[in-house]
Amino acid sequence: MDRERQVMEIEWEGGHRSTYSGEQLRWACPCAECRGEAGAPGRLARVKTLAPEELRVQDVSLIGQYALQIAFQSGHATGLYTFSLLRSLCACGECARTRN
Numbered sequence: 001m002d003r004e005r006q007v008m009e010i011e012w013e014g015g016h017r018s019t020y021s022g023e024q025l026r027w028a029c030p031c032a033e034c035r036g037e038a039g040a041p042g043r044l045a046r047v048k049t050l051a052p053e054e055l056r057v058q059d060v061s062l063i064g065q066y067a068l069q070i071a072f073q074s075g076h077a078t079g080l081y082t083f084s085l086l087r088s089l090c091a092c093g094e095c096a097r098t099r100n
């Protein structure tokens with residue numbers, strides 16, 4: 001994670017590289033509070049904008065072999081981003097073309 005530029009880069013097996021902005025990661029937060037649970041809409045479904053400190057990544061830690069925990073400057077750190085989620089978030093042109 002490059003905190004200055006707010007860019008996180010992952011190189012996958014096979015050499016594919018993905019880059020993510022803090023903003024992109026924040027809006028993809030998979031935690032129950034953001035996504036909702038038991039049929040109730042989550043926070044991200046109710047808000048249109050987020051404050052800048054919500055979008056700034058403070059820290060990234062590896063959870064086992066399968067996920068990254070991403071802590072935002074606002075203190076929000078409950079999202080566990082599995083590598084399969086991160087792989088599916090890749091916004092590069094190549095992945096966008098093959099996704100449909």
Ligand SMILES: [Zn+2]
Binds near residue numbers: 030031032033076079
């Ligand atoms: Zn969340």
Ligand SMILES: [Zn+2]
Binds near residue numbers: 017095
């Ligand atoms: Zn890609």
